[in-house]
Amino acid sequence: MGIRTIIVLPYDAQWKQDFTAIKAxxxxxxxxxxxxxxxxxxxSVPGLSAKPIIDIDVVIxxxxxxxxxxxxxxxxGYRxxxxxxxxxxxxFGYEGKEHLRDHHLYVCPLDSPELKRHIAFRDYLRSHPEAVHEYSRVKEEGAELYPHDIDRYIEHKSPFIEGIYRKIGI
Known part of the structure; x- marks a missing residue:
């Protein structure tokens, strides 16, 4: 598979349209x-730097x-x-989706704690521009420091994420 490079890009409004196409x-x-x-x-957060991969939760x-x-x-084509x-x-993984942006697909029951975390974190960021700015900085820094180590990248941004979870009581 080779070495994968972690790329964090500035927010792109196209991501919203990409999600809409996958959702349809x-x-x-x-x-x-x-x-x-x-x-x-x-x-899913306007203004937030991100790896250009759409995360989707299908709620059942x-x-x-x-x-x-x-x-x-x-x-x-999903497995x-x-x-x-x-x-x-x-x-769920997939094949044959070259017409769609790369994405991660998850299915969560309505009472899933993981779903609750995803939605609460997203909604907090959407309403706190200063947190968006700081999280963008942390993610960009992590990608620069650990361009080929996803575990270290995740470890780098975890304190920020945990801090938000504490603020919102999760």
Whole structure:
């Protein structure tokens, strides 16, 4: 696979349109199985620097929906990859999506703590421009310091994220 370089770019308004295109494809395939499809992660926050990968949470009523969702997503090229050790969040990989921006797809039941964290963090940043500025700085610095080490990059930005979680009571 080779060495991957961590690239953090300034906010790009195109990310919102990229999410909309992915969401439309997902909605058609899921045909009512999802309660909603949320744009989460850094690309969902105007003004925030980010790796140009769209993070998406498909919200389902509960775990009983998962099997039907896995089948529906499988029909359009997504494969279920399990929860990667994070309860309440099922990850999906994909092939044949060259027409869409790179993205991470997760399926979360409505009562998922991980979903709650994603939404609360996003919404906090959307309403706190000073936090957006600081988080952009931290992420850009991490990408510069650790351009080929995703674990160290994540470790670098973790204190900022944990600080926001404390502020919002998560």
């Amino acid at each position: 494809e997902l909605q058609e395939a899921l045909d009512g199985l999802a309660l909603r499809i949320e744009h989460v992660g850094s690309t 009523r509960d775990e009983s929906m998962l099997e039907a969702v896995i089948a529906a997503l499988g029909r359009i 279920h990859e399990g929860n990667y050790g994070i309860a309440g969040r099922e990850a």
